[in-house]
Amino acid sequence: MLDAVKDILLQILSASSFIFLFQWWLDQSHIIRRNRQFPDDQALLIICCAISITLCTIFSTTLFGVVYLNLAILPAYIGILYGNFRSGISLAAFFMLCTALFSVPPGIGNMVVNIGVLMFPLLFGFVRPFKKGKIIQKIGVLWAVLAPSMLFIVLVPKMKGRNIYETLSADTLLVTLYLFITIMLGGLFIFCIETAWDKLQIKEQMKGISEKFKLESEKLQQITDAVQLNIMSMDDSGYVTELNEFMLKLIHRHYPELTRETIMSQPAGQLFRKYIDEQTYSRLENIVRSKQRTNAKITCATSTYQIYTEPLPQDSGIPGGIVMIVKDLTEEAKLRSELDNVERLTLVGQMAAGITHEIRNPMAVVRGFLQLMREKSPGELDSYYQIVMDELDRANAIINDFLSLAQTRVSDKEMVQLHLIVEELSPLIWADANLRGQSIELRLNPSLLLLMLNVREIKQLVLNLARNGMEAMDPKGVLTLETRVNEDRVELMIKDTGGGISTSQIENLFVPFFTTKNHGTGLGLSLCLSIAERHNGKIAVESQEGVGTVFTVSFPFEKEENAATTRLLK
Structure with missing residues (x-):
């Protein structure tokens, strides 16, 4: 009796081995999935079932020398139901081979009875509805083929005249218990497999959700880093939990030594404590503590900031922190003042x-x-x-x-070459130079492109710059007027050999009423700049003390417009 119990327990362990092996392998996450039906897991399940069939068949025996004891029928039937047609045929053939090699007692008749060959057509016919059913339905399908097979195995000895069921003995109870345990184990194995797959599917879904959440978090971080707003979030205690790159740059403006990790380890109020007064600090601290939507303006050192705050609700609706958006109004305030x-x-x-x-x-x-x-x-x-x-x-x-x-009126312009205007003015400039004992050098480019200019205003500009140059030189000085093309601009260079201008004076040359002359009005260069700007031009100044100064006036031109105008003139 004790030996029979040990044999049954050994069979239960051998039959259960495929469940433990399958669960262990799934937990290792070694499977690479190709679709939602887990084909790799099914292949693994078939292999585990084959191993369990081998173990059960090797340890197979008979109860009391009458009832065949081999629970390999459980992994065999389960593997066939879960696998496809090819894997099911292979597993059935492997089951038959193992039974033929190790069955007790041997023989084809015993083998046919012990593996339930007669139930195979019904078993393969149930494969499709089995896979589509729910867990209870799957257990029912297994019991529908397993119960008849096990009853046939248990009742075969009575058919052969070796009846152990005539009296209600311990042997009869043990065989009945064996039959009941086998059927219950089949349902338990289905439940374990389905539970393992459900856990795996949930794990896969959670992994996908986690990856999606991580991806969305990264996208959100990229968006907040790209948006030109200073954004920072804080927890309920006012500690910084996250900030974007613009906020980090803003903090570095006041605290260049702080790193992101250092900032996120202290209350947000401490970041502004050094540069704001006590009243403003208390106001800022109250904003963070109240966790309400606010809009406030504060002054920090020489900067002005507009602060927007918004509470972050948790799932329960209780505030779970606060997000702060800081807008730098310093330049805007300066611009407004300048306007x-x-x-x-x-x-x-x-x-x-x-x-x-x-x-x-x-x-x-x-x-x-x-x-x-x-x-x-x-x-x-x-x-x-x-x-x-x-x-x-x-x-x-x-x-x-x-x-x-x-004056702000729009001046009348016409297509003209710049060097022709300079040539017209050259006698007047020569006359002024002769009175001063100076000389003029003209380097005019006759192939200059046409420009839209107001001739009267350009003459005034050239005369002002030329006379400024002559006034800056001593007798024997040389004034050079040169025209040239530089990429997409026509340039007029007026160079003198005077004493030069200091760097501090160059910065204020075009400021109205600023002058370096004893009797100057300070409006001449401002007027020149105004004329140049009305022609979309620029004036650049290069000077070296003791050597001289060069004023470069540049005007833009359009090649296509010049080509069209040249054709019309021809």
Whole structure:
């Protein structure tokens, strides 16, 4: 009796081996899946079933020398139901081979009975509905083929005249228990396999969700890094949990030594503690602590920031932190201040232009009466009259320059070559140079492209720059005027051999009323820049003290427009 119990337990362990082996292999995550039906897992299940069949068949025996004891029928039937047709045929053939080699007692008749060959057609017919069914339905399908097979195995001895069921003995109870355990084990094995696959599927789904969540988190981080906003999130305690690159750069502006890891290990309020006053710090700390939507403006050192906060709700609806968006308003505030100044200056300029225009009329009257008085006065007073008239002329010239600088009307332009304008002005420039004992050198390019220019304004620009150069030189100085093409621009270079201009003075050359001359108005270069800008041009200055200065005026041109205009002129 004890030996029979040991044999049954050994068979149970051998039959269960494919479940343990299958579960262990799944836990190792060695399987590479190709689709949702887990074909690799099914192949592994067939292999595990074959191993279990081998073990059960090797340890097969008989109970009390009558009932065949071999639970290989469990892994064989389960493997056939879970596999495809080819793997099922192979597993059935392997089951038959093992039974033929190790069955007790031997013989074809015993082999046919012990493996339930008669149930194979029904078993293969149940494969398709088995795979489509739920777990209870699968257990029912297995029992439908397993119960008849096991009953046939148990009842065969009675058919052969070796009846052990005539009396209700311990042997009869043990055989009945064996039959019941076998059927229950089949259902338990199906449950274990389905549970293992469900866990595997859940694991795969969780892995996919985790990878998707990680990918979405990375995308979100890339988006926050790409958006030109300073974004930072904090937990319930006010500690920094995440920040984007723009926020990191903003913090580095005040704390260049801090790393991302250092920032994320301290409260957000500490980041601004050093550069803000106590009242602003308390206000900022209250914003973070309240975890409410806020919109506040703070000043940190010399910078101004607009702070937006929004609470982050958890699944239960309880605030789970806060996100802060910081907008740097420093440049905007400066620009707004400059625009206000520009508006005020524009208004002042318009008023001044109107006033200066009205001043010219009484000045003309005063000059006219001075001339009449000069004619009727003694000759010794001529010098005094001349001083007053010169000063009036000088004041009138200043007014003319100021009005030219303040005008905003659109000038009339025409297609013309720049070197022709310089050639027209060359006699006047030569005359001024001769009076000063200086010389002029012209390097004009006759193949310059046509430009849309206002000839009168360009003449004024050239004369102003040429006379500035001559005033900066001593006698014997040389003034060079050169025209050339540089990529997509036509350039006019006016070079003198004067004393040069210092770097600090170059920065303020085009500021109105700034001058390096003793009797200058400070409007000449401002007027030149205004003219150049009205022609979409630029003025560059290069100077070396003791050597000279070069003013380069450049104008853009369009090759296609030039080609079309040249064809029309021809």
